[in-house]
Amino acid sequence: MNEHTNVPLIQLKDLRKYFKTGAGTLHAVDDVNLTIQKGHTLGVVGESGCGKSTLGRTLLRLLPATSGEILYHGENILNYSAAAMKKTRSKMQMIFQDPYASLNPRLSISQIIAEPLKVNHVFQSKKEMDERILDLMDTVGLARRLANAYPHELDGGRRQRIGIARALALDPEFIVCDEPVSALDVSIQAQILNLMMDLQDQRGLTYLFITHDLSVVRHISSHIAVMYLGQVVEYAPSKELFQNPKHPYTKALLNAIPIPDLAYRDKPRELIHGEITSPIDPKPGCRFAARCPHATDACMGKGIPLRNVGSEHQVACVLYGQTTGE
Amino acid sequence: MADERNQTQEDILLDIQDLHVKYNTSDAVCYAVNGLNIQVKRGEVFGLVGETGAGKTTTALSILRLLPQRIGEIPQGKILFEGQDVVQMSEDQMRELRGSHISMIFQDPMTSLNPVLTVGDQIAEAIETHHQSMSKEEVQAKVDHVLKLVGIPPARKYEYPHQFSGGMKQRVVIAMALVCEPRLLIADEPTTALDVTVQNQVLDMMSNLKEELNTSMILITHDLGIVCQMCDHVAIMYAGKVIEQGTVYDIFDQSKPHHPYTIGLFGSLPSLQSDSKRLKPVMGLMPDPTDLPPGCEFHPRCGSCTETCKLKAPGVFQDGETHMIRCHLFSK
DSSP states (O other), X not given: OOOOSSSOSEEXXXXXXXXXXXXXXXXXXXXXXXXXXTTOEEEEEOOTTSSHHHHHHHHTTSSOOSEEEEXXXXXXXXXXXHHHHHHHHTTEEEEOSOTTTSSOTTSOHHHHHHHHHHHTTOOSSHHHHHHHHHHHHHHTTOOGGGGGOOGGGSOHHHHHHHHHHHHHTTOOSEXXXXXXXXXXXXXXXXHHHHHHHHHHXXXXXXXXXXXXXXXXXXXXXXXXXXXXXXXXXXXXXXXXXXXXXXXXXXXXXXXXXXXXXXXXXXXXXXXXXXXXOOOBSOOSBOTTGGGOTTOOGGGBSSOOOOEXXXXXXXXXXXXXXXXXXX | OHHHHHHHHXXXXXXXXXXXXXXXXXXXXXXXEEEEEEEEETTOEEEEEOOTTSSHHHHHHHHTTOSOTTTEEEEEXXXXXXXXXXXXXXXXXXXXXXXXXXXXXXXXXXXXXXXXXXXHHHHHHHHHHHOTTOOHHHHHHHHHXXXXXXXXXXXXXXXXXXXXXXXXHHHHHHHHHHTTOOSXXXXXXXXXXXXXXXXXXXHXXXXXXHHHHXXXXXXXXXXXXXXXXXXXXXXXXXXXXXXXXXXXXXHTOTTSOOOHHHHHHHHTSOOSSXXXXXXXXXXXXXXXXXXXXXXXXXXXXXXXXXXXXXXXXXXXXXXXXXXXXXXXXXXX
């Protein structure tokens, strides 16, 4: 493999995904610019409807992008032919949210893990393939005796392990993880998170980790992008974001998490009002303004770009940085 | 001891004694609740915590006698609500109890509302069922009042559930549950389906309403953060039993002794404050309720398991007045 030392593994440039609906154009992902370095984990957080899953799917070309660029090792995969994309996709895999819906109930576990291997004609003999499948099952901590079991016989945690084994089958470099632990109980969730972090250490994997759970995202990510109504409103290294959140929405999200610590018990709740507004034909200006306690006239009328407020820390809010007369 | 019990009897709204619930299915008997003891005092928020399959929802359904007919069975135990045993009540008495004295909020606000009735009509239905003598005007006034309580403009009562967002629907459900001013409100994962900022709004509203109406609440959740912020008393359930209970200050004080499962639950939570790289979860899985292990139900997953644990069910260890742990580690 050719190593480009300075080129990030994934780079998104002005990526847009719009959906046409009866009521107007739905801006699911709007001008997103993000960079992921090899071996890092970029966490994408936001509430339901903010476009984080659409972002993950568009990135893998499971949904056609409306405009923009998706650079993988510096090459725009949106220009790839179907054949070239198939080859690339074996290096870019996905783990889905719902371990109940993302596995074919009619296939046994070994068949589910075999599918990507078969589709890409990785092995000549069945024997080699079976060995590989059992190896993968060991890797993700599934007992070998389960190879011929069916998904309905297993609990959520084990099913999610199958999803991970399937994603690892082709030795990918990059995995989009779309809420991989949110359907699981806390103790199982912790087991899966530990597994995913071990795999990253062993194989140098790069993750895009989509979640609504801020404590999970802080635990696993090196960098975090906060999304609101299709746009990235803040981007920073994980630690920095939690210690020094800048965007009023990020602050509201952090304040809203109930913390299992008695020291926080009697603190008054800081509420933000209202709920996420419609992503259909949004008006220009800050999309959070309707709920923001600091909103002024300056927030309306024109788009507010991400601005640098420190090394690697970017925020899209008029409160920070100077509006340079362009 | 007996005297003490009489003194506190007044304050206790709900007293569940040695409750057992099983589900008789065609191929196996599922032991969902196995000897549960809890007491809910007037005006307090009681948190029932545990993972999927611990028996939390079964306990709640038993209190309202809403277990699936013929399949669900209460072979043993008492559920005393204001001194009267719910288990022995007739169906007529139950109908009197449900909604007006005890009401329940279900997990999913999207599916607990009727899509073909307006929100106002659904709330009015709950009032009319319990107060048949009330005039139309009085009912409507009450609907308006309760909608204001949960922060919805009364003008929206003519709208249908699909016109409401998730958080607003859950407010409607809460309005319906509170309209007859029940003495006990059972909330089964009331905010799990909601986004954090909206969850925060709903929790805030629920605490305020509890103060205003002086309702006791059983809050069922798996989220220890919510428990810590909302509850006065906490019971942690495992395989149909309470394995640890106490005041919120007993359970969340790390310096106090705790059940190994409680320690595992806390170890599973990624912290927002510290930078620990690896989580320390409980290994393994919840036991199969049709085939519970002998001795302590938790022993196959327990790091401190001894021979005694495999054979004998542990008794209760009392740590101070309010805190109890069901574990052999603490028995001398």
